[in-house]
Amino acid sequence: MNTRAAGRPYHHGSLPETLVAHAVELLDEGGAEAVTVREVARRAGVSPSAPFRHYPDRAALLAAVGEAVAMDFGAAQMAAVESADALPFRALGAAFVHYALAHPHRFALLRGGVFGAHRTPAMEEGHRVFVDGITELVVAGQRRGELRQGDAEMIRIAAQALVYGLSQMFVNNYLDASRADALINQVIDLFGLGVLAPDGEMREAAEGV
Incomplete structure (x- = not known):
């Protein structure tokens, strides 16, 4: 910023x-x-x-700070998408976590200002535009064959839940920040692959094969 x-x-x-x-x-x-x-x-x-x-009052100043941080947060992710050589949806998720690592206090403010139940009108409009942008990114990835078919809104929510939770685990020092690059890549890759085994593998596991 x-x-x-x-x-x-x-x-x-x-x-x-x-x-x-x-x-x-x-x-x-x-x-x-x-x-x-x-x-x-x-x-x-x-x-x-x-x-x-x-x-x-101070609350009004903090609200303005939250709006400025939210704009910076969104701009950082969009910049990552625009500069991605491949899989922009993956770049978006990685940028989300990296922003939280680089700016933990900003992320803490965003928890209430963006991801909480009460948003200022400006924050609400910015959030709507940002969410619509992510959903469009999912749809575009599906059209290119990069992402599996499915409800784009549900994929967006699942992806945001993943990177939000991963960010919070780093900010809370539950995960070692020195391993951030490797963990971010591995967790996002695992999400991309999915954790449910194909039907054949599940049957074999159940039968003890």
């Missing part, structure tokens, strides 16, 4: 963007608890009361 360099003056009319940029810096440094209106104002070089002309 591009942020204005600390110490540089903001241009007239750009204060909301500047405040959000500094708030994202604070988020990355110490999580949502570290984002305070007073510290954001100090870093922006404005009076403590100036942010309140744009954000009536």
Whole structure:
């Protein structure tokens, strides 16, 4: 996410963007608890009361931060898709997990802002567009023969559940982040193959063959 360099003056009319940029810096440094209106104002070089002309309280500032992070999160995944040499759907999933690894505090904020039950109107619209984009990616992959046929919406939900859970396991240190690249590839590949054996193999296993 591009942020204005600390110490540089903001241009007239750009204060909301500047405040959000500094708030994202604070988020990355110490999580949502570290984002305070007073510290954001100090870093922006404005009076403590100036942010309140744009954000009536800390919750409103955090909501704006969540929207900015969600846009950055989506842009990172779309960039991965556009640069993928093959299997863009796979690249999308890997980018999801890598973003959480690189920005754990942003991912924690997204858990409520994007993946929770209550989204701001802007977040709701962005989420709708993003989900529609993933579904279209699934359909395109099916047409090219890269993905098996099936309900594109259910494939999208299953894929998101996989990478969301995998991301959370890394963020919680349940999985070793030093093994992230190998584990991400292996888990996504396993999802792609499916875990149910063909009927013949299941019959042989049941018969003890």
